[in-house]
Amino acid sequence: MAERSIDREKIIAELSHEIxxxxQVSDILGNSKDFPMTLIENLSIETALKYWNEQLSYEAADYVMNNLYSFWVNNEYFLxxxxxxxxxxxxxxxxxxGEYYRANEDKGVSPDIKYTRPLIEDFLRKRMLIV
Structure with missing residues (x-):
């Protein structure tokens, strides 16, 4: 299936609810015989943008990225x-x-706010997707 014909919004929605x-991830991504690198990159960027713009919660975005990573790492051929x-x-x-608090860390600030948001901001700025 050509990447342009894939509905990335739908894929993100399907990957964002659970591990x-x-x-299952292969089915959602269209069962490509080759690793869909361009699609994975585009989904990663779109997930970051949606999280940054508060259109996707941290938990949902984390599910998307964990599902994409496990899809790669759990397929010996792709790996x-x-x-x-x-x-x-x-x-x-x-x-x-952003998945956990560090030892002796103040629990008043969520790790996703303290760690993930600045990293996503840097990720998006480097690609000139935010100013």
């Missing part, structure tokens, strides 16, 4: 043959950073 198994692109990796790490 899915690899076959050995294709990279998880820098764009997707940077976005994944930004959401991963």
């Amino acid at each position: 899915l198994d690899t076959s 050995q043959t294709y990279p998880f692109t820098d764009v997707a990796w940077e976005c994944f790490q930004a959401f991963d950073a």
Whole structure:
């Protein structure tokens, strides 16, 4: 299936509610035989933008990125043959950073606000998607 014909909004919605198994994510992404790098990058950027613009909660965006990452890492062929692109990796790490409080950290500020938001801001600024 060509990337341009895929409804990224629908994909993000389907990936944003829970952790899915690899076959479910594969179905949602169109069951490509090759790793859909461009699609993964576009979904990563769109997820970051939606989170930044408060159109997607931290939890929903984190589900999207965790599902995309697990889709790659749990498929031995993809893992050995294709990279998880820098764009997707940077976005994944930004959401991963907000998943937990650090030791001896003030619990008054949510980790997603303290860690993820600044990383996503930097991610989007570097790509000139926000000013």
